[in-house]
Amino acid sequence: MPGPDARTSLSARVLGGDLAALARLLTRVENDDVIGRAALAHLYPRGGSAHLIGITGPPGAGKSTLVNEMLRAYRARGAKVAIIAIDPTSPLTGGAMLGDRIRMTEWHADPGVFIRSMASRRFGGGLAQNALAVANVFDAAGFDPVIIETVGTGQDEVAIARLALTTLLVQVPGMGDGVQTLKAGALEIGDIIVIAKADRPEASELASDLRRLRTLNFDDAIDPGSWSSPVVxxxxTSRTGIDDLIAEIERHREWLAASGELDGRLRRNATTELASRVRSGLLMRSRDRAGESGQFEALVDEITSRVRTPQAAAEILLAAMAR
Ligand SMILES: Nc1nc2c(ncn2[C@@H]2O[C@H](COP(=O)(O)OP(=O)(O)OP(=O)(O)O)[C@@H](O)[C@H]2O)c(=O)[nH]1
Ligand SMILES: [Mg+2]
Known part of the structure; x- marks a missing residue:
């Protein structure tokens, strides 16, 4: 088993720009093992400057392709960019994986680009936490921005979108369901609404629909100090609108800092993460303790057979842990 030196040297190599070390460290951080935790503890104080951008939208909306264009634009500006792609392949668009592979190959030789895929199936409820831990490593390693790409369907994806500092909600013309999605309140998570595939004829119509809906949804947008989500x-395909999008992301980043919203979001994210880690840590410990003696399963039996309430059973385990 590697000693403390191995841990420090792994993070030191990451700070020195060693990409192979970075890849190894990311695996350890995703697995949340001892070395990963120690290295993260070393790296964490050096982070905090990267802009975390979340991208979400329906399957096949063109998110990966858009991110690739954003990569190109950020690289042209000299930025080092990291991408965290959550479940890059959705069953609905079988070709997506090929697109993601092409993207990987395109940037493979560029040390200023790092693309990491994470499968949501692996993590159960802990996906948002793990994605954030990975983002923290990229942040410390000097990548800015860090872009997290998710398919906007499940709870986890929405959770990740909320963790980002700027969230792009991607909509696509000609799917006929744009307005339905918005009724479900999806619009609210977008700091910037992106209409991808704007080369399609229905794009202008969707843009005006979205702008109208946005004004209906956000009465407070009239307040000059608040943020009104732009539609971009x-x-x-025709490589248009990418510079506008990056300008809007920059404008949002500046607004976050100037309005004080940035501190609010960072505190809210820290609160969510701390609470969620304590919750899962407690559950794991309680399962470990009560699992050995069979107590956990015995209490589950008692709950299902209505001998004991779930509340009373939980109290028993919590009391045992406090001792
Ligand atoms: N016409 C047009 N097609 C595009 C554009 N961008 C992407 N596409 C096509 O849309 C399809 C899906 O693109 P992706 O970038 O893989 O979409 P995605 O949102 O990442 O898809 P999932 O990861 O499966 O959710 C591909 O066939 C792309 O070639 C665009 O700007 N214009
Ligand atoms: Mg994709």
Whole structure:
């Protein structure tokens, strides 16, 4: 088993720009093992400057292609960019994986780009936490921005979008369900609404629908100090709108800092993460303790057979841990 030196040297190599060490460290951080935790503890104080951008939207909306264009634009500006792609392949668009592979190959030789895929199936409820831990490593390693790409369907994806400092909600013309999605309140998570594939004829109509809905949804947007989510049209095919999008992201980043919203979001995220880690840590410990004696399963039996309430059973385990 590697000693403390191995841990420090792994994070030291990461700070020195060693990408192979970075890849190894990311695996350890995802697995949340001892070495990963120690290295993260070393790296964490050096982070905090990267802009975390979340991208979410329906399957096949063109998110990966858009991110690739954003990569190109950020690289042209000299930025080092990291991408965290959550479940890059959705069953609905079988070709997506190929697109993601092409992207990987395209940037493979560029040390200023790091693309990491994470499968949501691996993590159960802990995906948002793990994605954030990975983002913290990229942040300390000098990547800015860090872009997290998710398919906007499940709870986890929405949770990740909320962890980002700027969230892009990608909509696509010609799917016929744009307005339905918005009724479900999806619009609210977008700091910037992106209409991808704007080379399609229905793009202008969708843009005006979205702008109208946005004004209906956000009465407070009239307040000059608040943020009114802009609608930006992009097309990867004709390479248009990408610079506008990056300008809006920059404008949002500046607004976050100037309005004080940044501190609020960072505190809210820290609160959520701390609470969630304590919760899962407690559960794990309580399972470990009560599992050995069979007490956990015995209490589950008692709950299902209505001998004991779930509240009373939980009290028993919590009391045992406090001792
Ligand atoms: N016309 C047009 N097609 C595009 C554009 N961008 C992407 N596409 C096509 O849309 C399809 C899906 O693109 P992806 O970038 O893989 O979409 P995604 O949102 O990442 O898909 P999932 O990861 O499966 O959710 C591909 O066939 C792309 O070639 C665009 O700007 N214009
Ligand atoms: Mg994709």
């Amino acid at each position: 049209k992009t097309s990867a």
